[in-house]
Structure formats: C-alpha cells, structure tokens
Amino acid sequence: MSNKSNGTAFEKEFAQMLSEHGFWVHCLKDNQNGQPFDVIAARNGETYVFDCKDCQGESFRMSRIEENQHNAMSLWSSTGNRPGLFAIRMQGMVILVPYRMLATMMESGAKQATRNELMRCGRLFERWIEHRDRLDRKVTGCR
Secondary structure (H helix, E strand, O other): OOHHHHHHHHHHHHHHHHHOOOOEEEEOOOOOOOOOOOEEEEEOOEEEEEEEEEEOOOEEEHHHOOHHHHHHHHHHHHOOOOOOEEEEEEOOEEEEEEHHHHHHHHHOOOOEEEHHHHHHHOEEHHHHHHHHHHHHHHHHOOO
C-alpha cells in the first residue's frame, strides 16, 4: 500500500472514529490544488478541523506539514475557530496535536517529533473524546 493510500485509509478510519462518538463528519476530497484539511467534524455547536498523518516510523517529520496546511490552520484559528488539530497515527495509537504546538516546535528548529514529544503537547484520541464529553456535559447538562 502506498503512503497516499495509507493516508486515505486512515482519514476514513479517523472519520468513522469521530462519527462513532456523535460527531457529524465530512472528509474533504483531494483536489489538484490540495485541500487545507482532511476531516471536518462538528458536535454540540463546535466545529473541529483535522489533518490526518499516518506515520510508519518512530517519529513524525515536520516536513510533512505542507505550506497550504500551515496557511489554512493559522487562518482557521485566527478567525475565531477552535485550533486546528493534526491526528497523527503512530505505533498503533492516534495522537491529536494542536497545529500551534507543532508550529512552535518547528519555530524552535525541530525537524521531527517522537511519540513521547507528541504526547507531551497533544493527547490520545480516547482522552480527547473523554475531555470533549466532559465539557459537553457541563455545557448542555446531558449526554
């Protein structure tokens, strides 16, 4: 399986994971100009954008973040939306890392990030879902 097909398969798996937790989810189709995000999800009035990266090795190479992704993630956040997230699958787990954390690492000269480094600035998908569920219960008093 190629990197492209691995990535597309992960995007679909990740979208399904979100859907199973009550999110409306849409996968953006690849186009000639490239898309800024892979997945858009919404639940309880909050919208989230994700770029999915499937890592086969021991680290995530920062060079995998494309220029249009830098621009889109920055603009998305600067217009009052929740921070964009990278869903990075590595060593059998999905780690959600805010774009701004990866950008800060890059500004500090980092060329790659290990699983432990990603865990320090992000959280496992399961923990992220638990956190969202707790926040939703506080806001809506249900679920």
